[in-house]
Amino acid sequence: MSIQEFFHMGGYAFYVWSSYGLCAVVMILNVLQSVSRQKKTLNTLIKRQRRTLGQ
Amino acid sequence: MSPRRKRIILILFVLAGMGIASVLLLTAFEKNLLYFYSPSQVAAGEAPSTRAFRIGGLVMKNSVQRNPDSLEVSFVITDTVNTTKIVYDGILPDLFREGQGIVANGKLVNTGVFQAQEVLAKHDENYMPPEVADALAKAGGTYPLPENHKSK
Amino acid sequence: MFTRFNQFASPKHFYDLSARLTPWFTWASILLLLAGLYGGLVLAPADYQQGDSFRIIYIHVPSAWMSLFVYVVMAMAGGIGLIWHVKIADIIARSSASLGASFTFLALATGSLWGKPMWGTWWVWDARLTSELILLFLYLGYIALQSAFDDRRVAARAGAVLALVGLVNIPIIHYSVEWWSTLHQGPTITKFDAPSIHMSMLIPLLLMALAFKSYFISVLLIRARSEILEYECNSTWVEELISNRSF
Numbered sequence: 001m002s003i004q005e006f007f008h009m010g011g012y013a014f015y016v017w018s019s020y021g022l023c024a025v026v027m028i029l030n031v032l033q034s035v036s037r038q039k040k041t042l043n044t045l046i047k048r049q050r051r052t053l054g055q
Numbered sequence: 056m057s058p059r060r061k062r063i064i065l066i067l068f069v070l071a072g073m074g075i076a077s078v079l080l081l082t083a084f085e086k087n088l089l090y091f092y093s094p095s096q097v098a099a100g101e102a103p104s105t106r107a108f109r110i111g112g113l114v115m116k117n118s119v120q121r122n123p124d125s126l127e128v129s130f131v132i133t134d135t136v137n138t139t140k141i142v143y144d145g146i147l148p149d150l151f152r153e154g155q156g157i158v159a160n161g162k163l164v165n166t167g168v169f170q171a172q173e174v175l176a177k178h179d180e181n182y183m184p185p186e187v188a189d190a191l192a193k194a195g196g197t198y199p200l201p202e203n204h205k206s207k
Numbered sequence: 208m209f210t211r212f213n214q215f216a217s218p219k220h221f222y223d224l225s226a227r228l229t230p231w232f233t234w235a236s237i238l239l240l241l242a243g244l245y246g247g248l249v250l251a252p253a254d255y256q257q258g259d260s261f262r263i264i265y266i267h268v269p270s271a272w273m274s275l276f277v278y279v280v281m282a283m284a285g286g287i288g289l290i291w292h293v294k295i296a297d298i299i300a301r302s303s304a305s306l307g308a309s310f311t312f313l314a315l316a317t318g319s320l321w322g323k324p325m326w327g328t329w330w331v332w333d334a335r336l337t338s339e340l341i342l343l344f345l346y347l348g349y350i351a352l353q354s355a356f357d358d359r360r361v362a363a364r365a366g367a368v369l370a371l372v373g374l375v376n377i378p379i380i381h382y383s384v385e386w387w388s389t390l391h392q393g394p395t396i397t398k399f400d401a402p403s404i405h406m407s408m409l410i411p412l413l414l415m416a417l418a419f420k421s422y423f424i425s426v427l428l429i430r431a432r433s434e435i436l437e438y439e440c441n442s443t444w445v446e447e448l449i450s451n452r453s454f
Binding site for chain 3: 061064091111155
């Protein structure tokens, strides 16, 4: 099987690669959103504690 | 916005969403509880005669006739007991072939022929490589194999 | 036994445990995903009827399975939180919702991308597709409900009731292809006799299903950690944890 054949997917390239692409986008967005939220939560709590300690 | 007001709006929103969902569900299932009729049901007069409905069955071998000048095509579908002739003018899905299940949406015209507005292919739950399908067909297996399937 | 369960279910313990477990599930899902993709896209032969378009199965079916699995997890956790007031159960239910909605969306979208070339249509209102769409509405309703209440305990209770009521939809989705004549075909893997899919195609599918499951657990644990911190932000253990991090 050649590389062209692989990407051509027997004429179904649009449908197959759209499915896989969509899945990759959704899964990666879920991870990024969850990780950034955890960082944001920790930072907010750290800032809040500094504020209360500074008072 | 006060929290209470926010809550009330939200509850209304959820109720509206659930309402829309149930209406969708009911209309969809009311009309299509039986998604399609079989040729036997049509022969028995169970299918509606005036409004459009769906009919499903296997395309009979050697029944497909194409008009060489247009997209017009006619074929016979069967549920192994009764048959119905279907005429259609349009593009058929990739999976349409003799021996394959299809669902057609349309009306019975007075000659007892089903005039389809739309033809959808129904595929089965079997997945296998072409070589395996060939071997099964040679061994007289139970898998219905279309006449014109392409083996690479 | 019960004290041990309580210890496991204590937010602090769960927070530490999930931090330790997350990398394992992340790596497991990456490795399984690579193996499944290689098997599904390269090793598996084209289908005798559907050609290469059948390869959408490796995204569509694991997503559809997960959409049901995550809902059951969410409803069960919600129920446990409702009855026994287990904080961690509420947190798991709340953290599952957006992941479940993602999987449901993927199942519907990839199904549509598969239906167009094979069936000849993007969408039909048959029992399987309609009930899966209602599952998406249930997830979205749950998420809207969570963001509507400022009091997390009230939100958890309301969400749990919605999730438990919606649980009836799960067997409807699963058996829809048997109870009604649908355009969607019958089950391939879960029927009682042997699965009607060739081994070379089945193994990548199972690998992908496991990959999706590990992915779900790993992201769920990350989300649960944020939820725990927000939920417990005034407790001593969180304050200790924060001061250890900032100095």
